[in-house]
Amino acid sequence: MTQPVVVIENLVKRYKELVALDHLNLQINEGEIFGLLGPNGSGKTTAISCVLALLNFDKGSVKVFGKEIQPDSYDIKKNIGVVLQNVAVFRELTVYENIDYFCGLYIKDKRLRKQYVNEAVEFVGLGEYVKFYPKKLSGGLLRRLNIACGIAHKPKLIILDEPTVAVDPQSRNRILEGIEDLNAQGATVIYTSHYMEEVEQVCSRIAIIDKGRKIAEGTKEELKKMIKTDEKIHIEVVGLSETQLSQLRQLPHVYRADYAANELTVYCNGGKHNIVHILKYLQENEVSFGRVYTQLPTLNDVFLEITGKELRD
Amino acid sequence: MQVFKAYMKIVKKKIPSIIVYFAIFIGISIAMTQAGSESERKDFAQTELKIAIENLDDGELSKALVDYLQVNHEVTEIPETEDELLDAIFCRKLDYVLYIPAGFTEKFLAGEREGSLRDRKVPQSSSGMFADSQVEGFLSTLGVYLDAGFSVDESIKNTMEDYELSVEVAFLNGENAAEKHMAVYYFQYLPYIFISTIILAIGPVLLVFLRRDINARNKCSSVSFQTRNLWLIGGSIVVALAEYLFLMAIGICMYPDYILTLKGAVGAFNAFLSLLFALSVTFLFAQIVKKENALNMVSNVCSLTLAFLGGIFVPLDIFGENVLKVSKFIPTYWYVTANDAIAHVTKFSEITDPIWHGFAIQGIYAVALLTLGMLINRIRARE
Incomplete structure (x- = not known):
């Protein structure tokens, strides 16, 4: 049985009137890539800061590797790698010097550190840029440097707080592949993001939080099962009347249908051949239609259905 | 580390x-x-002025006054024209101009000591006032010696000696x-x-x-x-x-x-x-x-x-x-x-x-x- 690496119980953090974390409970197990998904301001970074003892909290407890974390829990911190949301590197040092500095905060042995730094450089693909200063790097390369600084010392737990913000697709893919590699090498990963595609792609278990509260938790499959939508059908339709839309809503397994900007979106739960039934109705009622495609539910649908709002508000 | x-x-x-x-x-x-x-x-060094003197008197007292002023100041010839003179004063090329009229020594010895000398300077200037005080101080000391019964030569000698004395300045600490x-x-x-x-x-x-x-x-x-x-x-x-x-x-x-x-x-x-x-x-x-x-x-x-x-x-x-x-x-x-x-x-x-x-x-x-x-x-x- 896998051991819990991080256990958050009833965590409450207030900023004056604002409740940033409202009795948050989470458990992250060894070997997981745990996704913390939520819109901006939902409390993801606050939760991460509490796990790292960067913030004092008002109530609850945070245990990392079985021990309560405190600002001076240096024996715990030496096993944690951190990639903060804001790129935290020295503008005055080169790529290599930056990685060496942060790795050196954990690894005292010079030879081992050199090996680790070189591995980190290779891991994030910055080999050509080791002598570059951060201001000469693109946004994507800078993010990669930030990751290298966080993971060079080969920690058991890696916390990545929105590491792909403002990153080009190529760098983003590289970062996501890197996270999977780190996990494959044995690291437990906590990954926060408001990009559901990324979370869907890399995370083995996901918690969705909003307004400081956990609103759902499970694997992506488990989360999708929590909602009614099994299938979403999009059809390009011209001139659909209100009566016809109402009749569509009466079809078997259809629980919702919207029509806007010549696009009909039909939400179905369960059943088979739903698309056939809908197209048959349109043909029989002489409604002309064009492009047709279906979509399986996404985490965005999960979020939308649970909270009633889009993830990227 | x-x-x-x-x-x-x-x-x-x-x-x-x-x-x-x-x-x-x-x-x-x-x-x-x-x-x-x-x-x-240099805090206590005496200021040196540029003084022009027109001396129409050939008496001993006027000569002594000119000699005294020459010791501490730069004494030059008076400019030839009035315009040049005014320009020199305006541009501070001259700090003070002293006119000693003919018969000054005679009048001074006779006791007519006020108003015989004439001067020109930048009004209210510190350099002008300083020169005034030097001229007045010298003549006043000279007058004291004469009134005390000293001969002209003795009075001039004593006055010159008095003004040669200097004071050592030291800080209180x-x-x-x-x-x-x-x-x-x-x-x-x-x-x-x-x-x-x-x-x-x-x-x-x-x-x-x-x-x-x-x-x-x-x-x-x-x-x-x-x-x-x-x-x-x-x-x-x-x-x-x-x-x-x-x-x-x-x-x-x-x-x-x-x-x-x-x-x-x-x-x-x-x-x-x-x-x-x-x-x-x-x-x-x-x-x-x-x-x-x-x-x-x-x-x-x-x-x-x-x-x-x-x-x-x-x-x-x-x-x-x-x-x-x-x-x-x-x-x-x-x-x-x-x-x-x-x-x-x-x-x-x-x-x-x-x-x-x-x-x-x-x-x-x-x-x-x-x-x-x-x-x-x-x-x-x-x-």
């Missing part, structure tokens, strides 16, 4: 700008050392500015260099480590808060010591006869305490100020305030009582006081109370400001 190494790497990258600051402030200070000592030496060793001025300006350059050189490096993102990242690491701070302070001390040793080396090259003596060693220790104070100030400001530009401003305001109020740029002797009360709250005042007293030290037993007080107060300031800086750092770390 990692923090220290990174600190030194950042210092290395900032060396060009540090050298520029250093050169500027050393240049300013050495120039002020020279200018400061020169101006103090017994110092004579002209006797101050140049090295005393050199030491006097050191706190200004320390405060200016250390804030500008070390402050930005500290700011890098105290930057919010770097600070947060460091807090996530397994290196303790105290260790990180100790290495930062250690790095700052190394840089400051390098500056101190460099300045002492310059001092030894310039004034070996002073600095390589006991008073030089005591002065160097005084300067070392001032260096520690400058370091503490820098550490404190680095906690409060967030941007490098603001640090530049702070450096200027702080160094100039401490230099002026502490008696580095202006001699403490000319400070009013109230200003002195304020100055006593400033560590540079105690530095300068100790520095002046150190100039009289020839053996260890002569290290007097003002010197010990200076050392103690500077040390207390350094420790207090460093503690305050650490406290703010701690509070910020918990935010």
Whole structure:
């Protein structure tokens, strides 16, 4: 049985009137890539800061590797790698010097550190840029440097707080592949993001939080099962009347249908051949239609259905 | 150690700008050392005026007056035309024009002493009034001797002798500015260099480590808060010591006869305490100020305030009582006081109370400001 690496119980953090974390409970197990998904301001970074003892909290407890974390829990911190949301590197040092500095905060042995730094450089693909200063790097390369600084010392737990913000697709893919590699090498990963595609792609278990509260938790499959939508059908339709839309809503397994900007979106739960039934109705009622495609539910649908709002508000 | 190494790497990258600051402030200070000592030496030198005299009298008294004025002033011919004369006065090429009419000696001996001389000068000018007072003073003394029954020759001789007497001017505290060793001025300006350059050189490096993102990242690491701070302070001390040793080396090259003596060693220790104070100030400001530009401003305001109020740029002797009360709250005042007293030290037993007080107060300031800086750092770390 896998051991819990991080256990958050009833965590409450207030900023004056604002409740940033409202009795948050989470458990992250060894070997997981745990996704913390939520819109901006939902409390993801606050939760991460509490796990790292960067913030004092008002109530609850945070245990990392079985021990309560405190600002001076240096024996715990030496096993944690951190990639903060804001790129935290020295503008005055080169790529290599930056990685060496942060790795050196954990690894005292010079030879081992050199090996680790070189591995980190290779891991994030910055080999050509080791002598570059951060201001000469693109946004994507800078993010990669930030990751290298966080993971060079080969920690058991890696916390990545929105590491792909403002990153080009190529760098983003590289970062996501890197996270999977780190996990494959044995690291437990906590990954926060408001990009559901990324979370869907890399995370083995996901918690969705909003307004400081956990609103759902499970694997992506488990989360999708929590909602009614099994299938979403999009059809390009011209001139659909209100009566016809109402009749569509009466079809078997259809629980919702919207029509806007010549696009009909039909939400179905369960059943088979739903698309056939809908197209048959349109043909029989002489409604002309064009492009047709279906979509399986996404985490965005999960979020939308649970909270009633889009993830990227 | 990692923090220290990174600190030194950042210092290395900032060396060009540090050298520029250093050169500027050393240049300013050495120039002020020279200018400061020169101006103090000339404080009591008599002012020499440019005086033109038209003497139509061929008597002995007018001749004596001209001779007297020639001793202390530059006496020239009167310009030929009225326009030239007015231009010369307007352009301050002439400070004073004296007309001695024919028959002046006769009238003076006959007792007609008022209103026979005529002069021209810039109205209400200090130079004009000074020349007036000299002419009036000379004639008045001459008149006293004549009235007392001395012959004309004797009266002239006595009057001339009276005006040849000079007075030795000394400060109340017994110092004579002209006797101050140049090295005393050199030491006097050191706190200004320390405060200016250390804030500008070390402050930005500290700011890098105290930057919010770097600070947060460091807090996530397994290196303790105290260790990180100790290495930062250690790095700052190394840089400051390098500056101190460099300045002492310059001092030894310039004034070996002073600095390589006991008073030089005591002065160097005084300067070392001032260096520690400058370091503490820098550490404190680095906690409060967030941007490098603001640090530049702070450096200027702080160094100039401490230099002026502490008696580095202006001699403490000319400070009013109230200003002195304020100055006593400033560590540079105690530095300068100790520095002046150190100039009289020839053996260890002569290290007097003002010197010990200076050392103690500077040390207390350094420790207090460093503690305050650490406290703010701690509070910020918990935010």
